[in-house]
Amino acid sequence: MHPIAKKLTQYAQNAVFLDTETTGLDKDSEIIEIAAIDINGEILLNTTVKPTQAFSDSNEAYQVHGIAYSELLHSPSWPQVQDQLLNIIAGRPLLIYNADFDTRLMNQTAYIHQYYEVEYNAVCMMKLYSEWHAAYTQEPKKRHRLIHAAEYCGVTVNNAHRALADCMTTLAIFRHMLANCDKLFDLNSYKQRNKRIKTVANEQGRLFGQTVVITGDLSRPRAEIQQIAADAGCRCTSSVSPKTTILVLGESDMAAPSSKEKRARELQAEGHPIQILSEAEFMALLDE
Structure with a gap:
């Protein structure tokens, strides 16, 4: 079995697919929405998060995801959400498209809320897809945006840049990768x-x-x-x-x-x- 096929088969057992939306990209940014689903597409977590700092509709991130600060005033704070998330994943691998960014923002948000940081068992789906695509096409590895990976895999994207929708897109890409493992080229x-x-x-x-x-x-x-x-x-x-x-x-x-x-x-x-x-x-x- 191809090494990538082995990874995908292993992750298909109990992985959790996760995505977040944030107030931005810098060191002061916070998570304001998070979603998690399982391999069957069952929703395990889907909630907005109340940030510590207000932001306006001119915020660059708002222009992407469209989540207004006024929608978050009655949302749970990050410590509540983090506790809920940890109970859900219970050590299971997290498959996240661009995992480095999301895990950094998760712990950054915890720090801003004066809460403890977590060492997540995260797998970067963007890197995994890059490996799969290179083995499938015999082309050099390169970075693929989520929307481009979805297009290549024939996945229809709905409500992009919302956490749950991006989770569903990532899961559909994963399923396509798993279903086409028999066509992967193994150089070794x-x-x-x-x-x-x-x-x-x-x-x-x-x-x-x-x-x-x-x-x-x-x-x-x-x-x-x-x-x-x-x-x-x-x-x-x-x-x-x-x-x-x-x-x-x-x-x-x-x-x-x-x-x-x-x-x-x-x-x-x-x-x-x-x-x-x-x-x-x-x-x-x-x-x-």
Whole structure:
């Protein structure tokens, strides 16, 4: 199982998805809304929080989430909410999109309220999604905003920048990631599976005299196919040259021509008798 798939499967057991809305981003900002849900989408916590300082509708954060100070006057204070949250999570992992920000604001809010800070068991869904996306697309890891991750996963975003809505969006992204773990590319596994070995061609083999190059991802370990080929008399090399007589294309090279296939076709055009075969075709040739 892919390492990311293992993580997702583990988190799917008992994780809590959490999101917050705040009065801003700086060291004086406080949490004014928090929500938490479980893997089934059941709401565990959804409340506004009364801040210690008033803010106006010109507040930059207000322009994002639309939560006015007047709506918070009868909300519980952070110490009450923190106690409730800790009873809910009880050590369970918290999956938070941009966890560093939310956990900082949670403890910052506790400090402002002269309450104790907590070491949360938080997992950053933004970082986890970045790893998943890179493995899924075979593109470099990069930072993805929640709305962009949702769009890629086909998740409809409703009432964005409210805590509960963002929790639901994060959960939907998580479910999409979990459902598509079978398509993840594992570089370490790929390297191990496609590790080359030195072989000696069997002079008594039926295909003695053939020079074979194998490229791309294969359905079985490359070393295994190389050894089968060597036992059949093939000389296995790593690069295409005029001496090459067979080029074997792995599955990953079937969609678009690799540099080795392009070189082989150039040599074919020059009159060199190079066979270009799929893995299945090559294995059939070996079995003849």
